[in-house]
Amino acid sequence: MNKYKLSVLSAIFILFSSCITAIGAINGTIEKNGTGDFNRIIDSQTKSPINQADVILPSKGYKTKTDNEGRFNLEAKINAPTIMSVQKEGYKPFSLTIDETAASKPLVIGIEKTNPHDIIIDKDMYHIGDDNYSENSANANDFRIKAIGPFYTKTFKIGNIPPNEDTYLVIGSVIGIDTKMARDMGQSKVKTAYASSPQIYFNGNMIAELNLNGDNQQIKIPRNLIKPNGNNQLTVKAGKNLFQNAYVDYDDIELMNLFIETKSKIATE
Numbered sequence: 001m002n003k004y005k006l007s008v009l010s011a012i013f014i015l016f017s018s019c020i021t022a023i024g025a026i027n028g029t030i031e032k033n034g035t036g037d038f039n040r041i042i043d044s045q046t047k048s049p050i051n052q053a054d055v056i057l058p059s060k061g062y063k064t065k066t067d068n069e070g071r072f073n074l075e076a077k078i079n080a081p082t083i084m085s086v087q088k089e090g091y092k093p094f095s096l097t098i099d100e101t102a103a104s105k106p107l108v109i110g111i112e113k114t115n116p117h118d119i120i121i122d123k124d125m126y127h128i129g130d131d132n133y134s135e136n137s138a139n140a141n142d143f144r145i146k147a148i149g150p151f152y153t154k155t156f157k158i159g160n161i162p163p164n165e166d167t168y169l170v171i172g173s174v175i176g177i178d179t180k181m182a183r184d185m186g187q188s189k190v191k192t193a194y195a196s197s198p199q200i201y202f203n204g205n206m207i208a209e210l211n212l213n214g215d216n217q218q219i220k221i222p223r224n225l226i227k228p229n230g231n232n233q234l235t236v237k238a239g240k241n242l243f244q245n246a247y248v249d250y251d252d253i254e255l256m257n258l259f260i261e262t263k264s265k266i267a268t269e
Contacts, residue, residue, distance in 0.1 A: 172257025
């Protein structure tokens with residue numbers, strides 16, 4: 001069984017407002033435009049504005065579209081880390097966790113066109129766990145939807161992947177993780193306990209553990225696990241409270257925007 005642990009995330013994607021300052025619009029990252037007056041969605045390569053893109057705050061029940069200049073307004077109260085999703089046909093779905101500080105400043109977000117072998121698995125938000133969580137849990141104040149149970153699973157088809165490309169699972173955003181690492185990083189405020197890491201399975205094999213909350217987490221899928229032109233299955237299992245022995249207490253998390261991304265091996269070397 002192959003096992004790859006995600007122990008450290010790029011500072012760009014950790015859930016702190018101070019980290020939402022990436023420069024350059026590559027692969028859905030953020031450009032902070034100090035002189036801009038509007039939030040905008042642009043093509044990450046051409047820098048052209050993207051109109052009629054959906055900008056969604058799932059936990060707030062808020063959805064809007066960009067205008068002809070790619071501009072949009074966030075007319076929703078944001079007082080805690082909240083997932084914002086950007087979706088447009090022909091582009092990779094993009095998620096960003098924002099807070100009140102980030103939302104108060106103009107954001108220019110570059111999204112990237114899909115590649116021929118990219119697969120969008122799911123663009124909806126899901127709550128995994130048992131709806132039993134502390135108010136000090138990471139992002140607990142932003143939970144709004146009911147849990148679907150202790151795991152998420154989806155079956156989908158993958159075509160033939162060219163030998164010169166690697167395949168990655170991308171998790172747009174995940175919040176609520178209460179691991180020891182998340183607590184040590186200040187993401188979780190639970191003082192007396194912590195949970196095991198959520199586990200990612202591909203065709204029954206664990207390929208990663210998620211230790212931190214964040215955006216755009218990428219997990220390489222071993223080629224030998226992929227079933228070309230067949231049904232493949234992704235499963236995300238919630239972690240468990242390691243300090244509860246009387247019953248199984250699942251760690252509640254929410255995630256959004258799951259897709260398969262292919263990259264040239266030359267580009268990743």
